[in-house]
Amino acid sequence: MRRRHFFSLVGAAAVRPAAGNAQQRKAPTIGVLVVGAPGSEEFWRLFREDMRELGYIEGQSIRYEFRSDQGQTSRLPELAAELVRLNVDLIVTWYTPPAQAAKRATREIPIVMALAGNPVETGLVESLDRPGGNITGMAGAAAELSSKTVELIRELLPSAHRIVALANAPDPFSKPFVEYIRKGGVATGMTVDAKMIRDTEELEAAFREMANERPDAVIVQPSLPRRRAAELAVRHRIPAVSVIHGFVEEGGLMTYAPSEVEIYRRAASIVDRILKGAKPAQLPVEQPTKFELLINMKTAKALGLTISPAFLARADVVIE
Numbered sequence: 001m002r003r004r005h006f007f008s009l010v011g012a013a014a015v016r017p018a019a020g021n022a023q024q025r026k027a028p029t030i031g032v033l034v035v036g037a038p039g040s041e042e043f044w045r046l047f048r049e050d051m052r053e054l055g056y057i058e059g060q061s062i063r064y065e066f067r068s069d070q071g072q073t074s075r076l077p078e079l080a081a082e083l084v085r086l087n088v089d090l091i092v093t094w095y096t097p098p099a100q101a102a103k104r105a106t107r108e109i110p111i112v113m114a115l116a117g118n119p120v121e122t123g124l125v126e127s128l129d130r131p132g133g134n135i136t137g138m139a140g141a142a143a144e145l146s147s148k149t150v151e152l153i154r155e156l157l158p159s160a161h162r163i164v165a166l167a168n169a170p171d172p173f174s175k176p177f178v179e180y181i182r183k184g185g186v187a188t189g190m191t192v193d194a195k196m197i198r199d200t201e202e203l204e205a206a207f208r209e210m211a212n213e214r215p216d217a218v219i220v221q222p223s224l225p226r227r228r229a230a231e232l233a234v235r236h237r238i239p240a241v242s243v244i245h246g247f248v249e250e251g252g253l254m255t256y257a258p259s260e261v262e263i264y265r266r267a268a269s270i271v272d273r274i275l276k277g278a279k280p281a282q283l284p285v286e287q288p289t290k291f292e293l294l295i296n297m298k299t300a301k302a303l304g305l306t307i308s309p310a311f312l313a314r315a316d317v318v319i320e
Contacts, residue, residue, distance in 0.1 A: 028275055029063040031083035031109075033102055034094040036071035037223055039246040043094050043114060043264060050268035069098075071200060071225065073170050076101035084109060090274060092267065093137075095223050096173040099124050103135055110280045113137030114267040115260075117173035117222075119285055128285040136280040138267045139287050140258060145243040146177055146219060149256050150184025150192075152293070153217050153241060156254060156311055160216035162191040166206065169196040171223045181219055190216075200225050204232060211236040219243075226250050234302050248296040248319055253303065258288030292316040 032047075034040040044066065048058065056062035065086055067079040080101040083091055090110045093099040099116045103124060116124060117140045125131035128139065146165075153160055165181040167174040178194045185192035193215065195206050203225060210218060215238065220229045222244035230251035233240030241247070241254040248255045266286055274280060294317040300307055312318060 027061050027063050028089040029065060029086070030271065031086065031088035031091040032064055032066045032094075033076070033079055033083060033091060033098040034066075034068050035073065035076075035097055035223055036068050037095070037226060039222075039226065039244065040068060040094055042246060042260065046261060046264040047092070047114060047268055050265045051271070054268060054272045056272075073097050077104065080105035090271060092271060095171075096122055096124070097171050097223065099135070099137075100172060103133075107134055109134065110274050111135040111137070112267060112271050112274065112280070113139070113285070115140045115263055118176045121176045122172040125285055128287070130281070131283070131285050132281050134280050136283040136285050137270055138263050139285050140222075140243075140263070144180060145256055145258075145291070147180040147184035147187070149219055149241055149243055149254075150181055150188055150190065152254065152256055153219075153239075154188045154190065156307065157216055157239065157305070160190060162193065162215050164210060164213075164215045164218040165192055165194045166218050166220045166224065166229065167194060167196050168221045168223045169198045171221065173223070174221060177221050197224060200228075203228060207232040207236050207238070210238055214238075217241060220247065220252070222247075226252065230299075234299060237303055239303055239305065245292070245294070248294040248299075248317070251296065251299055253296055253299045253305075255292075255294045257292060257294070259290040259292055262290050263288055295319070 065083060065088055069075040076097055084106045091102045092112050092114050093102050094114045096116045099113045102111045111134055115138055119125045119139050120127060125135055153163060165178045167178050182192045197203055197206060217239040220240055220242045222242055226247050227250040230240055234251060239253045242252055243257050245257045245260045270283060293315045295315045296319045
Protein backbone atom coordinates (compact mmCIF):
# COMPACT_ATOMS: atom_id res chain seq x y z
CA MET A 1 0.00 0.00 0.00
CA ARG A 2 1.33 3.42 -0.95
CA ARG A 3 1.37 5.80 1.97
CA ARG A 4 2.94 9.19 2.17
CA HIS A 5 3.22 10.75 5.59
CA PHE A 6 3.25 14.35 6.75
CA PHE A 7 6.52 16.18 6.65
CA SER A 8 7.65 19.52 7.97
CA LEU A 9 9.34 22.14 5.92
CA VAL A 10 12.76 23.33 6.89
CA GLY A 11 14.01 26.85 6.46
CA ALA A 12 15.73 27.73 3.25
CA ALA A 13 19.46 27.01 3.35
CA ALA A 14 20.20 30.27 1.66
CA VAL A 15 18.20 33.42 1.09
CA ARG A 16 18.51 35.38 -2.12
CA PRO A 17 18.99 39.12 -1.89
CA ALA A 18 15.72 40.96 -1.34
CA ALA A 19 13.89 42.18 -4.42
CA GLY A 20 15.09 45.50 -5.78
CA ASN A 21 17.10 47.79 -3.54
CA ALA A 22 15.01 47.11 -0.46
CA GLN A 23 17.82 48.09 1.92
CA GLN A 24 17.94 51.59 0.43
CA ARG A 25 14.22 52.25 0.93
CA LYS A 26 11.70 51.79 3.71
CA ALA A 27 10.88 48.11 4.13
CA PRO A 28 7.25 47.42 3.20
CA THR A 29 4.92 46.44 6.01
CA ILE A 30 2.50 43.58 5.46
CA GLY A 31 -0.63 43.42 7.57
CA VAL A 32 -1.78 39.85 8.21
CA LEU A 33 -5.37 39.20 9.33
CA VAL A 34 -6.58 35.70 10.28
CA VAL A 35 -9.36 33.91 12.10
CA GLY A 36 -8.38 32.07 15.25
CA ALA A 37 -9.25 28.61 13.93
CA PRO A 38 -6.55 25.97 14.39
CA GLY A 39 -4.40 26.03 11.30
CA SER A 40 -3.61 29.74 11.28
CA GLU A 41 -0.28 28.93 12.95
CA GLU A 42 0.63 26.61 10.07
CA PHE A 43 -0.39 29.24 7.52
CA TRP A 44 1.68 31.87 9.28
CA ARG A 45 4.75 29.61 9.41
CA LEU A 46 4.55 28.50 5.78
CA PHE A 47 3.76 31.97 4.42
CA ARG A 48 6.76 33.56 6.16
CA GLU A 49 9.01 30.76 4.90
CA ASP A 50 7.74 31.34 1.36
CA MET A 51 8.42 35.07 1.67
CA ARG A 52 11.96 34.31 2.88
CA GLU A 53 12.50 32.08 -0.14
CA LEU A 54 11.46 35.03 -2.33
CA GLY A 55 14.22 37.07 -0.69
CA TYR A 56 12.32 39.03 1.96
CA ILE A 57 14.16 39.12 5.28
CA GLU A 58 11.90 39.84 8.23
CA GLY A 59 12.93 42.98 10.09
CA GLN A 60 15.16 44.11 7.23
CA SER A 61 13.44 44.03 3.84
CA ILE A 62 9.93 43.19 5.11
CA ARG A 63 7.93 43.87 8.26
CA TYR A 64 4.73 42.21 9.46
CA GLU A 65 1.79 43.29 11.59
CA PHE A 66 -0.01 40.07 12.56
CA ARG A 67 -3.59 40.19 13.86
CA SER A 68 -5.87 37.29 14.85
CA ASP A 69 -9.48 37.52 15.98
CA GLN A 70 -8.69 34.82 18.59
CA GLY A 71 -11.88 32.99 17.67
CA GLN A 72 -14.14 36.06 17.93
CA THR A 73 -15.12 37.00 14.37
CA SER A 74 -16.86 40.14 15.65
CA ARG A 75 -13.37 41.59 16.25
CA LEU A 76 -12.34 41.37 12.59
CA PRO A 77 -13.67 44.81 11.49
CA GLU A 78 -11.81 46.48 14.36
CA LEU A 79 -8.58 44.60 13.56
CA ALA A 80 -8.85 45.41 9.85
CA ALA A 81 -9.38 49.09 10.66
CA GLU A 82 -6.31 48.98 12.92
CA LEU A 83 -4.15 47.68 10.06
CA VAL A 84 -5.46 50.48 7.83
CA ARG A 85 -4.59 53.08 10.50
CA LEU A 86 -1.08 51.64 10.63
CA ASN A 87 -0.85 52.43 6.91
CA VAL A 88 0.43 48.98 5.98
CA ASP A 89 1.51 48.53 2.37
CA LEU A 90 -0.54 45.36 1.79
CA ILE A 91 -2.95 43.14 3.73
CA VAL A 92 -2.84 39.33 3.57
CA THR A 93 -5.98 37.54 4.77
CA TRP A 94 -6.56 33.91 5.76
CA TYR A 95 -10.13 32.65 5.24
CA THR A 96 -13.21 34.46 3.99
CA PRO A 97 -14.31 36.53 7.05
CA PRO A 98 -10.95 38.37 7.34
CA ALA A 99 -11.01 39.05 3.59
CA GLN A 100 -14.50 40.52 3.94
CA ALA A 101 -13.42 42.68 6.87
CA ALA A 102 -10.33 43.95 5.04
CA LYS A 103 -12.34 44.75 1.92
CA ARG A 104 -14.81 46.81 3.96
CA ALA A 105 -11.95 48.61 5.72
CA THR A 106 -10.09 49.84 2.64
CA ARG A 107 -10.45 50.34 -1.09
CA GLU A 108 -6.89 51.59 -1.46
CA ILE A 109 -4.54 49.13 0.23
CA PRO A 110 -3.94 45.97 -1.84
CA ILE A 111 -5.42 42.82 -0.30
CA VAL A 112 -4.16 39.30 -1.06
CA MET A 113 -6.35 36.36 -0.04
CA ALA A 114 -4.07 33.56 1.12
CA LEU A 115 -7.15 31.35 1.19
CA ALA A 116 -10.82 32.27 0.68
CA GLY A 117 -13.79 30.13 -0.20
CA ASN A 118 -15.62 30.98 -3.43
CA PRO A 119 -14.64 34.67 -3.60
CA VAL A 120 -17.06 35.44 -6.43
CA GLU A 121 -20.12 33.99 -4.68
CA THR A 122 -19.21 35.76 -1.43
CA GLY A 123 -18.78 39.11 -3.20
CA LEU A 124 -15.06 39.52 -2.63
CA VAL A 125 -14.23 39.88 -6.33
CA GLU A 126 -16.17 40.53 -9.53
CA SER A 127 -14.73 37.49 -11.29
CA LEU A 128 -11.72 35.22 -11.00
CA ASP A 129 -10.21 36.46 -14.27
CA ARG A 130 -10.88 40.14 -13.58
CA PRO A 131 -11.17 40.61 -9.83
CA GLY A 132 -11.43 44.41 -10.03
CA GLY A 133 -10.81 46.69 -7.08
CA ASN A 134 -7.94 46.15 -4.66
CA ILE A 135 -8.24 42.42 -3.91
CA THR A 136 -6.89 39.22 -5.48
CA GLY A 137 -5.15 36.06 -4.30
CA MET A 138 -6.02 32.39 -3.87
CA ALA A 139 -9.48 30.81 -4.00
CA GLY A 140 -9.81 27.69 -1.89
CA ALA A 141 -12.42 25.84 -4.01
CA ALA A 142 -13.79 24.45 -0.75
CA ALA A 143 -17.44 24.64 -1.78
CA GLU A 144 -16.87 22.50 -4.86
CA LEU A 145 -14.77 20.13 -2.77
CA SER A 146 -17.67 19.82 -0.34
CA SER A 147 -19.69 18.20 -3.12
CA LYS A 148 -16.79 15.86 -3.92
CA THR A 149 -16.49 15.04 -0.23
CA VAL A 150 -20.07 13.74 -0.21
CA GLU A 151 -19.08 11.30 -2.96
CA LEU A 152 -16.06 10.20 -0.90
CA ILE A 153 -18.25 9.64 2.15
CA ARG A 154 -20.41 7.34 0.04
CA GLU A 155 -17.28 5.37 -0.97
CA LEU A 156 -15.84 5.36 2.54
CA LEU A 157 -19.15 4.42 4.21
CA PRO A 158 -21.23 2.53 1.61
CA SER A 159 -24.24 2.25 3.95
CA ALA A 160 -24.38 6.01 4.64
CA HIS A 161 -27.65 7.70 3.71
CA ARG A 162 -27.84 10.88 5.84
CA ILE A 163 -25.18 13.49 6.52
CA VAL A 164 -25.05 16.87 8.27
CA ALA A 165 -23.47 20.03 6.87
CA LEU A 166 -22.13 21.79 9.98
CA ALA A 167 -21.83 25.43 8.89
CA ASN A 168 -20.45 28.61 10.44
CA ALA A 169 -23.37 31.03 10.03
CA PRO A 170 -21.41 34.33 10.41
CA ASP A 171 -19.03 33.23 7.64
CA PRO A 172 -20.38 34.37 4.22
CA PHE A 173 -18.91 31.19 2.77
CA SER A 174 -21.46 29.13 4.71
CA LYS A 175 -24.13 29.53 2.01
CA PRO A 176 -22.14 28.06 -0.93
CA PHE A 177 -20.67 25.48 1.46
CA VAL A 178 -24.13 24.11 2.28
CA GLU A 179 -25.41 24.47 -1.30
CA TYR A 180 -22.61 22.34 -2.75
CA ILE A 181 -23.03 19.67 -0.08
CA ARG A 182 -26.71 19.48 -0.98
CA LYS A 183 -25.78 19.10 -4.65
CA GLY A 184 -23.51 16.23 -3.66
CA GLY A 185 -26.38 14.71 -1.71
CA VAL A 186 -28.65 14.83 -4.75
CA ALA A 187 -25.96 13.22 -6.92
CA THR A 188 -25.39 10.37 -4.44
CA GLY A 189 -28.94 9.90 -3.20
CA MET A 190 -28.09 10.96 0.36
CA THR A 191 -30.14 13.24 2.59
CA VAL A 192 -28.35 16.40 3.74
CA ASP A 193 -29.34 18.35 6.86
CA ALA A 194 -27.79 21.77 7.48
CA LYS A 195 -26.93 22.76 11.03
CA MET A 196 -25.90 26.41 11.43
CA ILE A 197 -23.53 27.46 14.23
CA ARG A 198 -23.91 31.15 15.08
CA ASP A 199 -21.42 31.16 17.95
CA THR A 200 -18.60 28.77 18.81
CA GLU A 201 -20.30 28.09 22.15
CA GLU A 202 -23.09 26.37 20.19
CA LEU A 203 -20.73 23.69 18.91
CA GLU A 204 -21.12 21.27 21.82
CA ALA A 205 -24.92 21.60 21.76
CA ALA A 206 -24.91 20.84 18.03
CA PHE A 207 -22.98 17.62 18.58
CA ARG A 208 -25.27 16.60 21.44
CA GLU A 209 -28.20 17.01 19.05
CA MET A 210 -26.42 14.96 16.40
CA ALA A 211 -25.70 12.25 18.97
CA ASN A 212 -29.47 11.85 19.32
CA GLU A 213 -30.20 12.20 15.59
CA ARG A 214 -27.40 9.76 14.58
CA PRO A 215 -26.38 11.01 11.13
CA ASP A 216 -23.97 8.78 9.23
CA ALA A 217 -21.38 11.57 8.91
CA VAL A 218 -20.85 15.31 9.37
CA ILE A 219 -18.97 17.70 7.09
CA VAL A 220 -17.39 20.50 9.14
CA GLN A 221 -16.94 23.98 7.61
CA PRO A 222 -13.24 24.90 7.86
CA SER A 223 -13.74 28.22 9.72
CA LEU A 224 -15.34 26.45 12.71
CA PRO A 225 -13.09 25.36 15.64
CA ARG A 226 -11.94 22.24 13.84
CA ARG A 227 -9.95 20.61 16.62
CA ARG A 228 -12.87 20.88 19.03
CA ALA A 229 -15.27 19.62 16.35
CA ALA A 230 -13.02 16.60 15.73
CA GLU A 231 -12.88 15.83 19.46
CA LEU A 232 -16.65 16.08 19.86
CA ALA A 233 -17.22 13.91 16.79
CA VAL A 234 -15.10 11.11 18.26
CA ARG A 235 -16.77 11.47 21.65
CA HIS A 236 -20.22 11.12 20.09
CA ARG A 237 -19.03 8.50 17.56
CA ILE A 238 -19.92 10.50 14.45
CA PRO A 239 -17.56 10.29 11.44
CA ALA A 240 -16.42 13.87 10.75
CA VAL A 241 -14.78 15.09 7.55
CA SER A 242 -13.78 18.48 6.18
CA VAL A 243 -12.22 20.24 3.22
CA ILE A 244 -9.17 21.74 4.91
CA HIS A 245 -5.80 20.04 5.15
CA GLY A 246 -5.21 20.17 8.90
CA PHE A 247 -8.50 18.60 9.95
CA VAL A 248 -7.18 15.03 10.04
CA GLU A 249 -4.16 16.12 12.08
CA GLU A 250 -6.61 17.54 14.61
CA GLY A 251 -8.47 14.22 14.86
CA GLY A 252 -10.95 14.38 12.00
CA LEU A 253 -11.59 11.18 10.06
CA MET A 254 -11.02 12.36 6.48
CA THR A 255 -10.16 15.39 4.39
CA TYR A 256 -10.08 16.01 0.68
CA ALA A 257 -8.41 19.37 0.26
CA PRO A 258 -6.03 21.51 -1.76
CA SER A 259 -2.36 21.33 -0.87
CA GLU A 260 -1.77 24.12 1.65
CA VAL A 261 1.92 24.22 0.76
CA GLU A 262 1.01 25.07 -2.83
CA ILE A 263 -1.65 27.64 -1.87
CA TYR A 264 0.53 29.63 0.52
CA ARG A 265 3.52 29.54 -1.82
CA ARG A 266 1.44 30.99 -4.62
CA ALA A 267 -0.11 33.58 -2.30
CA ALA A 268 3.39 34.74 -1.35
CA SER A 269 4.26 34.98 -5.04
CA ILE A 270 1.23 37.24 -5.61
CA VAL A 271 2.33 39.44 -2.69
CA ASP A 272 5.79 39.66 -4.26
CA ARG A 273 4.34 40.75 -7.62
CA ILE A 274 2.23 43.48 -6.01
CA LEU A 275 5.16 44.77 -3.96
CA LYS A 276 7.04 45.04 -7.26
CA GLY A 277 4.30 47.18 -8.81
CA ALA A 278 1.54 44.90 -10.11
CA LYS A 279 -2.07 46.00 -9.51
CA PRO A 280 -4.45 43.56 -7.75
CA ALA A 281 -7.24 44.32 -10.24
CA GLN A 282 -5.01 43.03 -13.05
CA LEU A 283 -3.95 39.80 -11.32
CA PRO A 284 -6.46 36.95 -11.78
CA VAL A 285 -7.55 35.09 -8.66
CA GLU A 286 -5.76 31.75 -8.79
CA GLN A 287 -7.23 28.36 -7.92
CA PRO A 288 -5.47 25.33 -6.43
CA THR A 289 -4.34 22.63 -8.82
CA LYS A 290 -3.11 19.97 -6.38
CA PHE A 291 -5.52 18.08 -4.11
CA GLU A 292 -4.87 15.49 -1.45
CA LEU A 293 -6.92 12.79 0.27
CA LEU A 294 -6.02 12.34 3.94
CA ILE A 295 -7.30 9.69 6.35
CA ASN A 296 -6.81 9.36 10.10
CA MET A 297 -6.76 5.63 10.88
CA LYS A 298 -6.47 6.26 14.61
CA THR A 299 -9.82 8.05 14.47
CA ALA A 300 -11.31 5.33 12.26
CA LYS A 301 -10.40 2.72 14.87
CA ALA A 302 -11.83 4.88 17.68
CA LEU A 303 -15.10 5.05 15.74
CA GLY A 304 -15.08 1.31 15.05
CA LEU A 305 -14.89 1.81 11.30
CA THR A 306 -13.33 -0.56 8.80
CA ILE A 307 -11.85 1.19 5.77
CA SER A 308 -11.32 -0.89 2.67
CA PRO A 309 -7.76 -1.44 1.45
CA ALA A 310 -8.80 -0.09 -1.97
CA PHE A 311 -9.91 3.23 -0.43
CA LEU A 312 -6.80 3.47 1.73
CA ALA A 313 -4.62 2.90 -1.31
CA ARG A 314 -6.01 6.09 -2.84
CA ALA A 315 -4.97 8.22 0.14
CA ASP A 316 -2.06 10.61 -0.18
CA VAL A 317 -1.59 10.73 3.60
CA VAL A 318 -2.55 8.13 6.21
CA ILE A 319 -2.18 8.96 9.90
CA GLU A 320 -1.73 5.89 12.06
